[in-house]
Amino acid sequence: MKFRIRNTEPRDFAEIIEISAKIYRKKTAWTVRELESHLNIFPEGQFVAEEISTGKIVGMSASLVVLWHDYEVKENWEDFTDCGMFTNHDIENGRTLYGAEVMVSPEIRRSGVGKRLYDVRKKLVKQLGLLRTRAGARLRNYHRFAGKMSADEYVELVKQGKLKDPTLSFQLKQGFNVIAVVSGYLPDDPESLGKAAVIEWRNPDKNS
Numbered sequence: 290m291k292f293r294i295r296n297t298e299p300r301d302f303a304e305i306i307e308i309s310a311k312i313y314r315k316k317t318a319w320t321v322r323e324l325e326s327h328l329n330i331f332p333e334g335q336f337v338a339e340e341i342s343t344g345k346i347v348g349m350s351a352s353l354v355v356l357w358h359d360y361e362v363k364e365n366w367e368d369f370t371d372c373g374m375f376t377n378h379d380i381e382n383g384r385t386l387y388g389a390e391v392m393v394s395p396e397i398r399r400s401g402v403g404k405r406l407y408d409v410r411k412k413l414v415k416q417l418g419l420l421r422t423r424a425g426a427r428l429r430n431y432h433r434f435a436g437k438m439s440a441d442e443y444v445e446l447v448k449q450g451k452l453k454d455p456t457l458s459f460q461l462k463q464g465f466n467v468i469a470v471v472s473g474y475l476p477d478d479p480e481s482l483g484k485a486a487v488i489e490w491r492n493p494d495k496n497s
């Protein structure tokens with residue numbers, strides 16, 4: 290499948306909402322109100338992957354710039370994204386691109402769409418002269434191991450390649466490092482049980 294990555298437009302909202310409702314529970318799918326807010330606040334940080342032959346949306350990523358020192362590493366997704374609205378976006382003072390979302394339609398996973406969405410995000414970090422991009426990687430397979438090990442142990446095994454996690458293994462492959470393992474990140478997520486790895490990719494053009 291051939292696809293292109295472009296900035297999100299209002300005409301994409303219905304398809305983005307449909308994909309997110311398939312992946313997450315309906316209650317936590319993106320809403321028009323949130324997606325409109327992202328475009329009003331920071332259109333440059335919002336991307337979709339579009340299948341060239343059909344125009345169908347097959348993936349999406351959403352980001353904002355945050356003043357990381359305003360936040361504790363242990364704060365959750367709602368704090369970093371102002372409950373999904375991005376009204377805490379601070380392009381004047383912030384030096385961290387916060388990845389609030391990356392998702393790809395289940396039917397076309399492992400076709401390189403997620404990688405391309407991340408490549409574009411890294412390019413944006415460089416264009417804006419930011420220090421880094423950070424995100425929370427929900428530990429999607431942790432629920433299968435929760436009775437046997439802590440989230441820290443789980444992350445260590447994923448880093449060593451002894452376990453595969455559909456989210457964290459993907460992000461490590463994109464050159465991210467784990468800087469913390471946190472609880473209560475997405476408290477209602479039945480797969481991660483709220484556990485997440487805080488991950489970072491540093492802009493190689495910047496030293497500090």
Ligand SMILES: CC(C)(COP(=O)(O)OP(=O)(O)OC[C@H]1O[C@@H](n2cnc3c(N)ncnc32)[C@H](O)[C@@H]1OP(=O)(O)O)[C@@H](O)C(=O)NCCC(=O)NCCS
Nearest residue numbers: 391392393398399400401402403404426427455458459462
């Ligand atoms: C995470 C996600 C965006 C990856 O998208 P994708 O388009 O399938 O990823 P890519 O095809 O670009 O994968 C690139 C590489 O990442 C790694 N990878 C991707 N999915 C993986 C998985 N399930 N397990 C292990 N490694 C994986 C592989 O190394 C892959 O390369 P390969 O296919 O040549 O082996 C996708 O699985 C998704 O939408 N998940 C649900 C939403 C979600 O949880 N998002 C993260 C929120 S924190």
